[in-house]
Amino acid sequence: MTAHHDAVVVGAGIVGAACAEALSRSGMSVLVLDASFAGSGTTAAGMGHLVVMDDSPAQLALTAYSGRLWAALAPELPRNVEHEACGTLWVAEDDEQLEAVRAKQSVYADSGVATEILSPAQLAEAEPHLRPGLAGALLVRGDAVIYPPNGARALLQRAITNGASVREGVRVNAIGAREVIAGNERISCDCVINAAGALAPELTPGIPIVPRKGHLVITDRYPGFCRHQLVELGYLTSAHTMTTESVAFNVQPRATGQMLIGSSRELVGWDGSINRSIVRRMLDRALDFMPGLALASAIRTWTGFRPTTPDKLPLIGSWDEMPGLWIAAGHEGLGITTSVGTGQLLADLITGRAPAIDPAPFAPSRVLAGVGEH
Amino acid sequence: MMAPLAGTDATLIVADVAVIGAGPAGIAAATRAAESGLRVVVLDRGLETGGQIWRHMSGGPVPRMAQRWIAQLSRSGAQVIHGTSVVDVQHEDAEFEILADSSGSALRVRAGRIILATGARELFIPFDGWTLPGVMGIGGAQALLKSGASFAGKRVIVAGSGPLMLPVAASLANSGAKLILVAEQARRSAVMRFAAGLWRAPALVVQAARYRARFLSTSYSTGTWVTAAHGADRLESVTVTNGRRTWREAVDVLCTGYGLVPNIELARLLGCDTRDAVIVVDAQQRTTVANVLAVGEATGIGGEPLSLIEGEIAGSVVSPRARISDALLRKRAALEIAARRMLDAFALRQELRSLPTGGTIVCRCEDVSYGAVKDAVCARQAKLYTRVGMGPCQGRTCMPGLDFLLAWQPDTVRPPIEPALVSVLSSELADDAAASILFNSSVGEAYQ
Ligand SMILES: Cc1cc2nc3c(=O)[nH]c(=O)nc-3n(C[C@H](O)[C@H](O)[C@H](O)COP(=O)(O)OP(=O)(O)OC[C@H]3O[C@@H](n4cnc5c(N)ncnc54)[C@H](O)[C@@H]3O)c2cc1C
Numbered sequence A: 001m002t003a004h005h006d007a008v009v010v011g012a013g014i015v016g017a018a019c020a021e022a023l024s025r026s027g028m029s030v031l032v033l034d035a036s037f038a039g040s041g042t043t044a045a046g047m048g049h050l051v052v053m054d055d056s057p058a059q060l061a062l063t064a065y066s067g068r069l070w071a072a073l074a075p076e077l078p079r080n081v082e083h084e085a086c087g088t089l090w091v092a093e094d095d096e097q098l099e100a101v102r103a104k105q106s107v108y109a110d111s112g113v114a115t116e117i118l119s120p121a122q123l124a125e126a127e128p129h130l131r132p133g134l135a136g137a138l139l140v141r142g143d144a145v146i147y148p149p150n151g152a153r154a155l156l157q158r159a160i161t162n163g164a165s166v167r168e169g170v171r172v173n174a175i176g177a178r179e180v181i182a183g184n185e186r187i188s189c190d191c192v193i194n195a196a197g198a199l200a201p202e203l204t205p206g207i208p209i210v211p212r213k214g215h216l217v218i219t220d221r222y223p224g225f226c227r228h229q230l231v232e233l234g235y236l237t238s239a240h241t242m243t244t245e246s247v248a249f250n251v252q253p254r255a256t257g258q259m260l261i262g263s264s265r266e267l268v269g270w271d272g273s274i275n276r277s278i279v280r281r282m283l284d285r286a287l288d289f290m291p292g293l294a295l296a297s298a299i300r301t302w303t304g305f306r307p308t309t310p311d312k313l314p315l316i317g318s319w320d321e322m323p324g325l326w327i328a329a330g331h332e333g334l335g336i337t338t339s340v341g342t343g344q345l346l347a348d349l350i351t352g353r354a355p356a357i358d359p360a361p362f363a364p365s366r367v368l369a370g371v372g373e374h
Numbered sequence B: 001m002m003a004p005l006a007g008t009d010a011t012l013i014v015a016d017v018a019v020i021g022a023g024p025a026g027i028a029a030a031t032r033a034a035e036s037g038l039r040v041v042v043l044d045r046g047l048e049t050g051g052q053i054w055r056h057m058s059g060g061p062v063p064r065m066a067q068r069w070i071a072q073l074s075r076s077g078a079q080v081i082h083g084t085s086v087v088d089v090q091h092e093d094a095e096f097e098i099l100a101d102s103s104g105s106a107l108r109v110r111a112g113r114i115i116l117a118t119g120a121r122e123l124f125i126p127f128d129g130w131t132l133p134g135v136m137g138i139g140g141a142q143a144l145l146k147s148g149a150s151f152a153g154k155r156v157i158v159a160g161s162g163p164l165m166l167p168v169a170a171s172l173a174n175s176g177a178k179l180i181l182v183a184e185q186a187r188r189s190a191v192m193r194f195a196a197g198l199w200r201a202p203a204l205v206v207q208a209a210r211y212r213a214r215f216l217s218t219s220y221s222t223g224t225w226v227t228a229a230h231g232a233d234r235l236e237s238v239t240v241t242n243g244r245r246t247w248r249e250a251v252d253v254l255c256t257g258y259g260l261v262p263n264i265e266l267a268r269l270l271g272c273d274t275r276d277a278v279i280v281v282d283a284q285q286r287t288t289v290a291n292v293l294a295v296g297e298a299t300g301i302g303g304e305p306l307s308l309i310e311g312e313i314a315g316s317v318v319s320p321r322a323r324i325s326d327a328l329l330r331k332r333a334a335l336e337i338a339a340r341r342m343l344d345a346f347a348l349r350q351e352l353r354s355l356p357t358g359g360t361i362v363c364r365c366e367d368v369s370y371g372a373v374k375d376a377v378c379a380r381q382a383k384l385y386t387r388v389g390m391g392p393c394q395g396r397t398c399m400p401g402l403d404f405l406l407a408w409q410p411d412t413v414r415p416p417i418e419p420a421l422v423s424v425l426s427s428e429l430a431d432d433a434a435a436s437i438l439f440n441s442s443v444g445e446a447y448q
């Protein structure tokens, strides 16, 4: 008979780790279980861009909130989390996109996110390796990057300091009413948090999360070649539209001087193999914006699976079909960013505190009500 | 970085057989296949034909046998392309498409058959001080000698394992180095038994005897190994032990290496079965993937004569008439016995598993210490948490040593299997890309 816990978190990805941190900070006794090891799932594949995004008002609210939480955490993070406050440049190719940049600026301002618009000359000075002739960019100074697996471990370590325990290599077979079944063990608890990422539907049938594959390429070290996380303005369209295949220009400078080149989206189930033609298209897109990358040496490629919901918003809240069950999954391409906001929101909901942002758009019940893609 | 190259179109070569690696095994395979009329292309990263041994052969001209093979290869009609790293290979239906970084340009090769002759690289086991200037690989020392570096007057220790130490020690002695010690970790009894069995492979005896003669004045100590290297900014001394006694030797240079690790990344990318980190092949040198053959050290460490014979067999297997002489098969069998004896004789001792201390750097690219990785549950966890093996060399140097120390299974293989320019990975064939004319028509016709 295993001891009773206030909460059992299933999944030690960055989302589960953040939930464990927030719950344990609220004084709950927390047990975290992971089938493999902490940060080994999608978190291991993520780019680690902590970014405010405005695909929807709810996304903006959660990412901006999470951005503030990360900024507060930053000074306390261990070095191996590689937190770098490099900011984001949303690059506009033409005047039409520059209009969109201006609109974005006012939307961000309404959420209290400070931005600056860079002229073509300022952009060229900020990022000399971007191709000439771009229309400008929106600089979001508050955005940052981290190294996700160690981000998850750092959050987990904080949870442990708060008294949580973590068991790795323990696969949960089923979640029951106020209990978790792992092998021949039944672990009783007041609440279970399904934070199994893209695998969450295996434990809670009926939640509409599908894996959305992404590729990344990492280069050798070229310190200073790229200084901000660079994203094309068209990225949001690529992320939002559930086409079978899309690529967008997305380049990230790492603390090591390496560059991460993304990004792609594909709906191909769980096939993790490298799709050469997608890599080619992704690199072509990057070369279109940064021609000098052609002579960078690419040392490694990999893929990962974004846990994706029909409306691209995570599921955060109670799952009324099962007593005591809460969901924290489906963070698509933003889970590194939104992990900390998710943890805090969930802990507030569980402990009955007033959350800092409106939880309604994230309520898992919306998918039961049949809210589709908008 | 320089200005980008204009255009990202790849060159295309179409061949019947693509041989990857121009060491003895690849040379023999390509020669026999091309002699039968097939269109053969050989790709090698190096700037010269000959692989690890002939390219790096030090102290004197290329041996006569190498010259003979290289001449045969060039007469055979096979096309050798140097400075070309194969970074990816895919297969569709009955055809393979290879992607290579060819001196910075993209090269794509389509072929119906592939012969993997990718050889082996040195095994390094990390110990305190191994990253000090003055400590180098045994193969690295050989390459330096070849490029004309002088070791004259330097106090040198060669320590590690395997027959490779002998020729390098001989060359070092030849070049005027003060050879202090050749330390072989294997037990004396095992080495003696191996040497006694050498009559089965007379060429090896002659070779070994010749090497031995050159540094007779130096002590060749079996059951002896180096546990640490010391020095402020560069190597000053090493700690040596034979298990009973431990002592210091003042040195300028330490050449070290614990044998060879087969290069099996391409085979794994193709889906070929491997066992004990060696490509699995049948009696015809065929791998478990149709139309992919493998030869030489990549199929098991066995030395140059065995590599040559395996190459000849594979080259014959792919040729239209596909006849393999019994004599070749008999020779291969005998050499395989010798190879197995060698592996047994130079098996690494348990004590070497405790060479590194917690503070020993294991990954030079990412500056990761042994203490940071030794408790990881698998290679993937260690990589993710500490970045070990994630630098520019992608673990080629450190991972085999860590696999030995910690009994890790190698992590997955993904393209590119070695660093490639972004322009190469993003390259495409121009719409009108025609197969470049590399083969004259008479050779093409002979293949009908
Ligand atoms: C290519 C790519 C780039 C990305 N870039 C960014 C970015 O720049 N910024 C950003 O914010 N986000 C990014 N993301 C998204 C981000 O990586 C994910 O949203 C996030 O990692 C999801 O975390 P998670 O904890 O929900 O899932 P996971 O990390 O997958 O964690 C789930 C955990 O649950 C465990 N588990 C599953 N089933 C069970 C079971 N039955 N029993 C026990 N344990 C179980 C797994 O072992 C795993 O460790 C990117 C994603 C990809 C693929």
Ligand SMILES: Cc1cc2nc3c(=O)[nH]c(=O)nc-3n(C[C@H](O)[C@H](O)[C@H](O)COP(=O)(O)OP(=O)(O)OC[C@H]3O[C@@H](n4cnc5c(N)ncnc54)[C@H](O)[C@@H]3O)c2cc1C
Pocket: B020, B021, B022, B023, B024, B025, B026, B043, B044, B045, B046, B050, B051, B052, B053, B054, B056, B057, B084, B085, B086, B087, B117, B118, B119, B120, B121, B122, B138, B139, B140, B142, B164, B167, B168, B260, B263, B266, B295, B296, B297, B298, B302, B303, B304, B307
């Ligand atoms: C560092 C070193 C030094 C050696 N010195 C000696 C010695 O002095 N005396 C001795 O008897 N034996 C020596 N050997 C052993 C000897 O090399 C082998 O016994 C024999 O040469 C093996 O022949 P091979 O054709 O299988 O491999 P190799 O000779 O290793 O040839 C393999 C070739 O494949 C190429 N290659 C591999 N992967 C790729 C790729 N992805 N793309 C393009 N090209 C690729 C390599 O550049 C290399 O040229 C040495 C081995 C090594 C590793």
